[in-house]
Amino acid sequence: xxxxxxxxxxxxxxxxxxxxxxxxxxxxxxxxxxxxxxxxxxxxxxxxxxxxxxxxxxxxxxxxxxxxxxxxxxxxxxxxxxxxxxxxxxxxxxxxxxxxxxxxxxxxxxxxxxxxxxxxxxxxxxxxxxxxxxxxxxxxxxxxxxxxxxxxxxxxxxxxxxxxxxxxxxxxxxxxxxxxxxxxxxxxxxxxxxxxxxxxxxxxxxxxxxxxxxxxxxxxxxxxxxxxxxxxxxxxxxxxxxxxxxxxxxxxxxxxxxxxxxxx
Amino acid sequence: xxxxxxxxxxxxxxxxxxxxxxxxxxxxxxxxxxxxxxxxxxxxxxxxxxxxxxxxxxxxxxxxxxxxxxxxxxxxxxxxxxxxxxxxxxxxxxxxxxxxxxxxxxxxxxxxxxxxxxxxxxxxxxxxxxxxxxxxxxxxxxxxxxxxxxxxxxxxxxxxxxxxxxxxxxxxxxxxxxxxxxxxxxxxxxxxxxxxxxxxxxxxxxxxxxxxxxxxxxxxxxxxxxxxxxxxxxxxxxxxxxxxxxxxxxxxxxxxxxxxxxxxxxxxxxxxxxxxxxxxxxxxxxxxxxxxxxxxxxxxxxxxxxxxxxxxxxxxxxxxxxxxxxxxxxxxxxxxxxxxxxxxxxxxxxxxxxxxxxxxxxxxxxxxxxxxxxxxxxxxxxxxxxxxxxxxxxxxxxxxxxxxxxxxxxxx
Numbered sequence: 001x002x003x004x005x006x007x008x009x010x011x012x013x014x015x016x017x018x019x020x021x022x023x024x025x026x027x028x029x030x031x032x033x034x035x036x037x038x039x040x041x042x043x044x045x046x047x048x049x050x051x052x053x054x055x056x057x058x059x060x061x062x063x064x065x066x067x068x069x070x071x072x073x074x075x076x077x078x079x080x081x082x083x084x085x086x087x088x089x090x091x092x093x094x095x096x097x098x099x100x101x102x103x104x105x106x107x108x109x110x111x112x113x114x115x116x117x118x119x120x121x122x123x124x125x126x127x128x129x130x131x132x133x134x135x136x137x138x139x140x141x142x143x144x145x146x147x148x149x150x151x152x153x154x155x156x157x158x159x160x161x162x163x164x165x166x167x168x169x170x171x172x173x174x175x176x177x178x179x180x181x182x183x184x185x186x187x188x189x190x191x192x193x194x195x196x197x198x199x200x201x202x203x204x205x206x207x208x209x210x211x212x213x214x215x216x217x218x219x220x221x222x223x224x225x226x227x228x229x230x231x232x233x234x235x236x237x238x239x240x241x242x243x244x245x246x247x248x249x250x251x252x253x254x255x256x257x258x259x260x261x262x263x264x
Numbered sequence: 265x266x267x268x269x270x271x272x273x274x275x276x277x278x279x280x281x282x283x284x285x286x287x288x289x290x291x292x293x294x295x296x297x298x299x300x301x302x303x304x305x306x307x308x309x310x311x312x313x314x315x316x317x318x319x320x321x322x323x324x325x326x327x328x329x330x331x332x333x334x335x336x337x338x339x340x341x342x343x344x345x346x347x348x349x350x351x352x353x354x355x356x357x358x359x360x361x362x363x364x365x366x367x368x369x370x371x372x373x374x375x376x377x378x379x380x381x382x383x384x385x386x387x388x389x390x391x392x393x394x395x396x397x398x399x400x401x402x403x404x405x406x407x408x409x410x411x412x413x414x415x416x417x418x419x420x421x422x423x424x425x426x427x428x429x430x431x432x433x434x435x436x437x438x439x440x441x442x443x444x445x446x447x448x449x450x451x452x453x454x455x456x457x458x459x460x461x462x463x464x465x466x467x468x469x470x471x472x473x474x475x476x477x478x479x480x481x482x483x484x485x486x487x488x489x490x491x492x493x494x495x496x497x498x499x500x501x502x503x504x505x506x507x508x509x510x511x512x513x514x515x516x517x518x519x520x521x522x523x524x525x526x527x528x529x530x531x532x533x534x535x536x537x538x539x540x541x542x543x544x545x546x547x548x549x550x551x552x553x554x555x556x557x558x559x560x561x562x563x564x565x566x567x568x569x570x571x572x573x574x575x576x577x578x579x580x581x582x583x584x585x586x587x588x589x590x591x592x593x594x595x596x597x598x599x600x601x602x603x604x605x606x607x608x609x610x611x612x613x614x615x616x617x618x619x620x621x622x623x624x625x626x627x628x629x630x631x632x633x634x635x636x637x638x639x640x641x642x643x644x645x646x647x648x649x650x651x652x653x654x655x656x657x658x659x660x661x662x663x664x665x666x667x668x669x670x671x672x673x674x675x676x
Contacts, residue, residue, distance in 0.1 A: 138411075141550060141552050172569035173566070180565060183558025183559070187558060190411065
């Protein structure tokens with residue numbers, strides 16, 4: 001079943017944000033990670049019990065690469081998303097985020113604690129430890145990347161995200177969009193993904209679920225403790241046979257955990 | 265023609281297995297394992313001595329440049345070197361070509377305007393002001409500037425520097441990246457309205473546009489020689505044409521590796537291992553670091569992915585004769601070098617401001633002096649007058665030095 005899309009233009013009509021929408025029930029907003037939005041079995045499963053809204057990070061929508069040029073910094077970005085929820089007429093939402101998107105979800109929940117009622121964070125970034133640095137994936141070669149993002153670099157989930165189509169024009173476009181998605185998200189975390197969340201995270205009031213891929217080779221598990229120690233109500237779940245993207249690599253296991261949390 | 269001696273100030277004694285043991289010459293090479301501060305002090309002094317020797321031997325200019333965290337060329341502050349060169353060349357008709365202080369990493373960028381002002385004052389108006397964008401390794405990796413903001417930050421800094429040099433009134437700068445309430449530059453440069461500006465590039469179309477819109481000298485700093493550069497430089501001249509500007513060869517600068525000896529065979533004996541050291545070790549950098557995501561705008565990125573420039577062959581697979589045959593390096597007897605420079609570089613690319621990399625990789629001090637001497641004595645005189653009969657004015661050279669240089673020999 002395909003998703004519907006709608007575009008809400010925020011930030012003085014300068015930033016169009018395209019949103020994929022599917023399902024019915026309470027609103028769940030999904031914030032994607034550094035490689036762009038992948039709509040797959042995980043989001044389909046969430047849409048069984050909820051209305052899933054999956055915005056595309058500014059600049060990552062087809063034909064709107066320059067939208068990112070109007071979002072100067074993280075403060076701008078978080079306010080853009082706050083305006084997006086206004087535009088979607090969503091007073092309260094549950095937020096699910098992956099990686100960079102989980103950091104954005106935390107920032108939104110810190111800005112508007114009453115607006116975010118539950119927070120599911122899948123391998124989030126946003127904090128920093130000198131003894132366990134987050135790998136800067138933007139400096140990895142295309143050959144190195146899959147091994148850092150996935151437990152099985154040659155598995156189907158990895159191929160779906162990083163594999164290129166046969167057709168040269170389609171391949172050029174796919175490669176460009178993947179790189180641009182990393183650039184447009186990386187703009188808010190370069191060169192170290194600690195942009196002050198540690199000072200704001202105490203404002204979050206929603207109960208939180210932390211989901212970590214057992215073999216995350218970008219963001220060490222040490223960060224689960226960092227998030228858990230700073231969030232008021234939280235629980236950690238580890239997904240076996242998954243790397244930095246358990247919702248793509250082990251969608252069934254991840255879906256079970258996230259659905260139980262959102263419904264609980 | 266104006267011909268300048270260019271120096272990178274490389275590590276000259278990296279171990280033979282360097283590129284197999286270490287992932288990169290840039291950003292991550294371990295200092296404590298590879299370098300020694302006293303020895304490096306010797307490199308800096310050799311570098312200054314070699315450039316001063318070139319100035320005295322008859323070169324029109326001496327070039328320094330800025331790079332960080334590497335063994336390829338480590339003058340983190342080109343102006344420390346340029347300042348020494350300016351002082352020591354007072355009385356010579358030699359330009360101090362700073363190629364230069366990196367704009368996006370200097371904060372606030374009026375620091376560039378100030379230090380260049382100092383060098384122009386010390387040298388009595390002999391500065392050429394290179395205003396580089398900086399490599400991603402320097403700017404994004406070593407100095408932490410966000411790739412997507414690199415070029416925009418550069419453009420703002422460029423406008424600020426030009427205004428700071430020229431403004432008659434004190435002004436406030438309310439920019440996106442820089443905010444200064446009171447800009448009132450001390451010192452101002454000797455050259456009015458400002459020193460000539462050179463913008464180095466590596467072939468990106470957006471830099472062609474920038475260079476022509478600002479009427480600066482575009483300098484292609486290539487290590488793959490003139491043949492590989494011809495498409496790029498043709499692209500630059502096309503942009504010059506489209507903008508309705510003249511094809512004045514002094515609008516273009518080009519960097520060429522040159523190694524001169526008594527004969528072609530002797531050049532191979534003298535320079536082969538140093539040239540291979542340069543290409544095998546000094547350029548040992550992971551390819552993706554040249555373009556971190558966001559550093560190229562979307563359209564350039566898509567264009568690059570649609571038409572992958574025939575990927576320059578991996579220089580690690582090439583040897584000295586390949587580098588010479590392909591024109592990466594122009595090496596040989598004075599006659600060979602002169603003919604190839606004139607035909608392949610100067611005339612083919614329409615270049616008026618030639619930069620010559622006179623010290624290559626591991627080349628020791630004495631051999632560098634030999635290269636400089638042979639070039640200055642046997643090659644340079646045959647190049648100097650190439651464009652003279654065409655009547656072009658080198659607007660991108662200090663006004664007081666635009667005439668033909670009085671060499672030390674002819675002055676005596």
